[in-house]
Amino acid sequence: MHHIFAAVxxxxxxxxxxxxxxxxxxxxxxxxxxxxxxxxxxxLSRASDADFYNPQNVLITGIAVSSDRIxxxxxxxxxxxxxxxxxxxxxxxxxxxxxxxYPDWSFSNTARSNYNCSDLILTxxxxxxxxxxxxxxxxxxxxxRSLEDYEITCPPKILVVxxxxxxxxxxxxxxxxxxxxxxxxxxxxxxxxxxKSCDDVFVYITDTVEPGIIVYDSSKDVTWRLSHxxxxxxxxxxxxxxxxxxxxxxxxxxxLTFDERQGIVYFQPLAxxxxxxxxxxxxxxxxxxxxQMLDVKLVGKKSSQGIGMAVSPFDSSLIFSPLSETAIxxxxxxxxxxxxxxxxxxxxxxxxxxxxxxxxxxxxxxxASKFHRFFLKNLNPNxxxxxxLRLELPQSRALASGIKSPLLTHPTDPGYGTRPQHPAQTTxxxxxxxxxxxxxxxxxxxxxxxxxGEAFPPSKATRDNYQRSYLDTxxxxxxxxxxxxxxxxxxxxxxxxYYYH
Numbered sequence: 001m002h003h004i005f006a007a008v009x010x011x012x013x014x015x016x017x018x019x020x021x022x023x024x025x026x027x028x029x030x031x032x033x034x035x036x037x038x039x040x041x042x043x044l045s046r047a048s049d050a051d052f053y054n055p056q057n058v059l060i061t062g063i064a065v066s067s068d069r070i071x072x073x074x075x076x077x078x079x080x081x082x083x084x085x086x087x088x089x090x091x092x093x094x095x096x097x098x099x100x101x102y103p104d105w106s107f108s109n110t111a112r113s114n115y116n117c118s119d120l121i122l123t124x125x126x127x128x129x130x131x132x133x134x135x136x137x138x139x140x141x142x143x144x145r146s147l148e149d150y151e152i153t154c155p156p157k158i159l160v161v162x163x164x165x166x167x168x169x170x171x172x173x174x175x176x177x178x179x180x181x182x183x184x185x186x187x188x189x190x191x192x193x194x195x196k197s198c199d200d201v202f203v204y205i206t207d208t209v210e211p212g213i214i215v216y217d218s219s220k221d222v223t224w225r226l227s228h229x230x231x232x233x234x235x236x237x238x239x240x241x242x243x244x245x246x247x248x249x250x251x252x253x254x255x256l257t258f259d260e261r262q263g264i265v266y267f268q269p270l271a272x273x274x275x276x277x278x279x280x281x282x283x284x285x286x287x288x289x290x291x292q293m294l295d296v297k298l299v300g301k302k303s304s305q306g307i308g309m310a311v312s313p314f315d316s317s318l319i320f321s322p323l324s325e326t327a328i329x330x331x332x333x334x335x336x337x338x339x340x341x342x343x344x345x346x347x348x349x350x351x352x353x354x355x356x357x358x359x360x361x362x363x364x365x366x367x368a369s370k371f372h373r374f375f376l377k378n379l380n381p382n383x384x385x386x387x388x389l390r391l392e393l394p395q396s397r398a399l400a401s402g403i404k405s406p407l408l409t410h411p412t413d414p415g416y417g418t419r420p421q422h423p424a425q426t427t428x429x430x431x432x433x434x435x436x437x438x439x440x441x442x443x444x445x446x447x448x449x450x451x452x453g454e455a456f457p458p459s460k461a462t463r464d465n466y467q468r469s470y471l472d473t474x475x476x477x478x479x480x481x482x483x484x485x486x487x488x489x490x491x492x493x494x495x496x497x498y499y500y501h
Contacts, residue, residue: 028342030094031365032388036381037074039082039099046082052111054080056379059369060386062127062187064136065090065357066163070388071102071136072367076110076124077147077374083108084125085138093390103166109153117142117154120168124153126186127353133198135169136161139205141185147375156185158203158216170199172216178225180210189258189265191280204256204265204283206231211252213267215283224287228278228294233271240270240305241324242349245372257309257354259316262333266299266318270307275299275320300331310354313361314395321351321366328354328366328391342391364391 036055041047057080062073069087076084085107086099101108109121124141131137138161142154156179160170184207191202197219205214212227231253239248251270258265263280277297288294304324312319317330319341327343328351342348350371356364366389373379 027392028344028347029390030347030387031090031390032070032088032095032097033384034096034386035384037099037386039086039101041082042105046111049111051079053082054078056381057081057374059371059374060367060388061352061369061371062125063353063355063365063367063388064128064130065355065359065365066130066134066136067359069163070365071128071130072099072388073125073128073138074099075126075141075146076144079145079148080110081124082110084110084122084140085128103161103168120159120171121154122159127188129188129190129355130163130358131190131198131201132192132195132358134163135198136163137188137190137203139185139188143184146184150182152182155179156183158188172218174214174216174223178214178223180207180212182209183207184209185214186254187256189256191258191260193260193263193280202280202284204258206253206256206267208252208254208270211269213253213265213278213283217284226283226288226294228296230274230276230296230298231267231269233269234273235271237271237273237305240372242326242372243345245376245378247372247375249375255307255309255320257311257318259311259318261316266309266311268306268309268320270305273301273303273305275302275309275318299333306351308351308354308366310356310364312393312395313356314393319354319364321348321354323350328364339394341393342389347387347389362393362395364393365389366391 037058037060038055039047039053041053046052057078058074059077060072060074062075064071068090070090071085071087074081074084074086083099083101083105085102087102088097088099107120107122109115109123115121122138122140124143124146125138126141127139129137138159140154140157140159142152142156144151144153156174158170158172159168160172161167162169185205186208187206189204191204195201200219203216203218205216206212207214207225211231211233212225213231214223214225216223233250233252235250238250239246249270253267253269255268255270255275256265257267258280264277265280265283266275266277268275275298277299278294282295299318302320302322304322306320306322308321308328310319311317312330315332316334317332317337319328319330321328325343326345326348328341328348330339330341331337348366348368351366351368352371353367354364355366368387368389370379370383370385373385379385
């Protein structure tokens with residue numbers, strides 16, 4: 001029987017001694033940390049209203065970093081989240097500042113009834129991103145109390161804010177055709193690789209509850225929806241474990257990042273041990289014709305579930321964070337090199353977001369919150385439960401050698417894509433990451449197919465019985481092989497994305 005081979009580097013993090021909290025993390029810094037989050041409330045009376053503010057229900061899931069400010073997203077997973085977007089000063093390191101509502105308190109609709117969904121308001125933001133034009137994109141899911149009664153408060157939208165003026169300069173509303181009954185937009189990446197202006201971009205957005213990826217063409221103001229079985233949760237990985245806490249959460253696609261150099265979008269559901277990828281050209285081609293399958297690649301398998309992902313600006317390594325290992329790690333798709341960038345049993349619990357920043361091209365920032373404790377309602381208010389962490393990448397010394405980072409320039413700059421000469425050093429005891437080999441997105445031939453990336457899902461004929469998942473056992477008879485074809489041309493439909501001046 002034909003086997004699908006995978007390059008395996010065995011690795012599990014160093015075992016921890018009792019009371020030991022840190023390993024493999026010499027460069028990990030705490031930029032900000034909080035036991036419980038608080039705000040610059042407009043009046044003290046509102047802070048006493050539990051529907052407006054319940055500190056044990058407020059946690060950070062998204063981060064964006066500018067030259068002088070750190071912006072955070074605190075979605076309405078539960079009631080009592082006063083402002084869903086806030087900012088804090090970038091300095092000093094290690095403090096616990098009060099959150100400043102952003103853009104201001106008028107955007108919050110928490111515990112309010114005197115608003116319309118057409119107003120400039122924000123309901124629940126999971127992720128936010130800064131583009132090369134110094135604009136902050138806010139992805140508003142529009143759902144309140146998503147882990148309680150799941151109230152669809154307003155339709156989802158994007159607000160784009162000019163960070164030079166803190167004014168909204170564009171609003172993007174999504175057409176009903178791309179929405180589903182319980183759509184929950186949780187993550188996005190901005191693709192500026194072919195941009196000729198600030199609004200000539202593509203945005204890729206995850207729908208976690210109704211699994212799919214939404215594509216928004218900003219220049220044409222059109223949107224379409226794509227889906228694939230890889231975007232759905234796997235029941236075998238419904239239960240996640242962090243130390244002694246176990247919780248069940250069947251989230252679909254939520255982890256998302258983009259390799260500008262290679263044009264590859266990486267994604268992962270929470271409930272899976274796999275990482276997948278799809279090329280930007282496939283996403284940009286429009287909706288699939290009836291019966292066609294999205295061309296998705298299986299990148300590899302991790303040691304446990306995870307959400308936060310980023311791509312190194314130096315060598316296009318995929319940076320990710322497996323939950324059970326409380327670590328941040330990297331995998332280089334060019335040479336299969338793997339390394340543990342940081343591991344900390346306390347400070348790296350549930351990394352929900354990882355981001356790079358143009359102001360510090362050799363650094364990543366990560367959000368680590370004890371989400372599992374919030375979710376299980378066993379939060380200890382005397383511990384630090386939300387952290388913003390700063391980590392210098394091993395290749396950052398390449399900057400001193402004059403090697404350019406793509407984050408220093410626009411993707412269309414002639415110097416974009418210059419490769420660094422200082423790869424990260426592989427740790428001696430990394431943790432398990434089973435890769436499918438070096439993924440080549442060019443033309444394939446039958447003699448090199450095993451080292452070119454595996455089409456997902458593979459046909460039944462090429463699957464080994466020992467590699468079958470639980471989902472395969474639910475089918476009594478073998479299904480026909482799935483043929484992966486290119487998307488067909490489509491007819492676009494405009495919607496109400498518009499500008500503010």
